Amino acid sequence: MHTLVRECFTGIPEIVESLARKEGGNARKLASAVARGRVVIPANPAREHRLCGIGEGCTVKVNVNIGTSGERCDESLEVAKAKTALSNGADTLMDLSTGGDLPSIRRKILEMDVPVGTVPVYEAVRRAGNAADVDSDLLFSVIREHCRDGVDFLTLHCGVNKDALAALYSDPRIMSVVSRGGAFHVAMMSGRDEENPLFSEFDYLMEILAEYEVVASLGDGMRPGCIQDADRHAKTVEYLNLGRLANRALDAGVQRMIEGPGHLPIEQIGYNVRIIKELSNDAPLYLLGPLVTDIAPGYDHVVSAIGGAVACMHGADFLCMVSPSEHLALPLTDDIAEGTRVARIAAHIGDLVRSPDGFRMPREIRMAEARKRLDWKEQFSLALFGEYAQKIHERDGELDTCSMCGDLCAVKMVREIFEKRES
Ligand code: SF4
Structure with a gap:
């Protein structure tokens, strides 16, 4: 079947040329990265939207999850959240709705x-009605429907198979399973005493995705739900499954990325990123977290950004926004704005490691120089969130320095000493 991956083996498709221009990279290299499965370009031909490349040679991207639940189901709120996410720097959206007219x-x-x-x-x-009653026919018909509607990437928990389940039982974890999709598959498999159809019928699944040019996001149904569970076996078995399936997907001409890995102690992040990359031949890695402590609810967006920035330093490619409501409630618009901004900062820190200029990125240098000159206008134009920064600066009036040290401004004092020396 004709797919983007296969086209990239023999040439440079137009979509790759356009993305290379956007990312400021080389189109030939980008096409090679897509062919080798190191970059994905989620772009279902049924729909048009701005281009986004995820993986090697691309900037770190940010996804924002939105969606209703059974408890709060307001379509207009979800649309407002989607718009808020985009205006605060989201590159992609995921609709995780479970309530209302899906x-x-x-x-x-x-x-x-x-x-x-x-x-x-x-x-x-x-x-x-419930997870145990989901059979393979129903699941595949919903998958096909989403593809037909123009969805660009699907989270598919293909790695939650009988082996992973056996590991979960033989090496128990405090939080057992926290992924909603993971839990559904565990319920389906246990209730029907059958293998996960996304695993046992993986080739058929890939045929559907290839037909619609949809990216498989191989889901981490066994991700640890607390840092205490990070080194238990179920996650490792799932890594092995996902690595093998990622390679099979590519053989089928399907673009794919790997999701991982939930909650992790900060010192285990590098190892986890490297093992996933190794097992999947450097597939793009889409991170949920990692959350590096479990005792900061209300600030899990910050906890996740710390983990995300460290993970990007080791090669992660795509960050999923965590909002301040994580583990507490369905996020509202303000939570989405705050979570997206914090994730955007983590992604930028990742870019400082992976860009050719590294931390000597021109924008960073210009910001330091503007600070030295106390050039506030330039600082706000360079800032990731300039309007917000300006609002804070001006709350004590429009000062030459800022109100932190005021007339004892160190920057001003030393600049004047240097100016005198040079004159
Ligand atoms: S007043 Fe203090 S914090 Fe503000 S710019 Fe000067 S040195 Fe920096």
């Missing part, structure tokens, strides 16, 4: 000008 909400989110992802098993469970 196809209608999805189609509204698909009107946004970015790649959109979904988790089809959520809708399958809603349609069946």
Whole structure:
């Protein structure tokens, strides 16, 4: 079947040329990275939106999850959250809705000008009534529907198989399973005493994705739900599964990335990123977290950004926004704004490591120089969130320095000494 991966083996498709221009990279190198599965370009041909490349040679991207739940189901709120995410720097959106008219909400989110992802098993469970009643026919028909609607990437928990489940039972964890999709698959497999159809019918799944040119985001259903669970076996078995499946997906001409790895102690992040990359032949890595402590609810966006920045330093490519409401409630618009900004900062720190200029990125240098000159206008124009910075600076009036040290401004004092020396 004709797919982007296969096209990239023999030439440079137009979409790759356009993305290379956007990313400021070399189109030939980018096409080679797509062919080798090191970059994905989520772009379902059924829809048009701005281009986004994820992986080697691309900037770190940020995804924002939105979506209703059974407890709070307001389509207009989700659209407002999607717009807020985009205005604060999100590169992609995922619609994780589980309440209300799911196809209608999805189609509204698909009107946004970015790649959109979904988790089809959520809708399958809603349609069946409960997870144990989801059979392979239902699951695959929902997957096909999402592809047909124009969804660009699908989270598919293919690695939650009988081996991973056996590891979960033989090496128990405090939090057992915290991934919603992971839990649904565990319930399906246990309730029906069958293998996960996304694992046992993986080749058929890849045929569907290849037909619609949809990216497989191989989900981390066994991700640890607290840092105490980080080194237990289920996650490791899932890594092995995902690595093998990633290679099979590429052989089938399907673009794919790997999701991982939940909650991790900060010192284990580098090892986890490297092992996933090694097992998957450097597939793009999409991070949920990692959250590096479990005792800061309300600030989990910060906890996740710390883990995300460290993970990017070791090679992660794509950060999923965590909002201040994580582990507490369905996020509202303000939570989305705050979480997206913090994730954007973590992504920028990742870019400082992976860009050719490194930390000598011109924008960073210009900011330091503007600070030295106490050039506030230039500082706000260079800042990631300049309007916000300006609001804080001006709350004590429009000062030459800032109100932190005021007339004892160290920068001003030393600058004047240097100026005198030079005159
Ligand atoms: S007043 Fe203090 S904090 Fe503000 S710019 Fe000068 S040295 Fe920096």
